[in-house]
Amino acid sequence: MLCPHCWQQVDRNAAVCPQCGGDLSSDARDYLEKVITSLHHPDALTQRRAAYLLGLIGDVRAVPVLIEVLHDNGFDPFVRAQAAESLGILGGPSAQPELQAAASNPAESVIVRASARTALATLSNNENRVDAQSSNEGTPHGATVER
Numbered sequence: 001m002l003c004p005h006c007w008q009q010v011d012r013n014a015a016v017c018p019q020c021g022g023d024l025s026s027d028a029r030d031y032l033e034k035v036i037t038s039l040h041h042p043d044a045l046t047q048r049r050a051a052y053l054l055g056l057i058g059d060v061r062a063v064p065v066l067i068e069v070l071h072d073n074g075f076d077p078f079v080r081a082q083a084a085e086s087l088g089i090l091g092g093p094s095a096q097p098e099l100q101a102a103a104s105n106p107a108e109s110v111i112v113r114a115s116a117r118t119a120l121a122t123l124s125n126n127e128n129r130v131d132a133q134s135s136n137e138g139t140p141h142g143a144t145v146e147r
């Protein structure tokens with residue numbers, strides 16, 4: 001996940017940011033809730049930024065709400081496409097079948113389908129990377145996010 005104070009990559013389980021000393025236990029949680037709330041902002045660009053940030057923050061508690069956005073036609077297709085891409089980053093057992101459903105639905109918006117396919121590729125790349133790193137546990141910063 002990213003530290004909400006200094007935006008450095010930090011371990012998901014850290015209570016204090018090793019880079020800036022910021023509190024990650026309660027602030028990070030409040031921050032996640034703020035970003036999730038922004039998904040329902042009236043402006044589609046703000047919604048899209050929120051969906052993007054949820055992928056960057058890297059907290060799997062955002063997965064259920066991103067799945068809701070992915071399937072909710074009330075959202076702009078670009079917001080739903082961004083939700084798909086963030087689901088690809090966050091992963092988790094529930095993300096894969098939902099992305100598969102969106103990617104293979106012929107009635108789905110083209111941009112949402114394309115992003116769902118990209119996200120599925122990201123998911124399988126990350127799974128391979130986790131397998132490769134399983135002998136590497138205990139390193140100070142854990143897995144890094146490529147961007």
Ligand SMILES: [Zn+2]
Pocket residue numbers: 003004005006007008017018019020021022
């Ligand atoms: Zn920090």
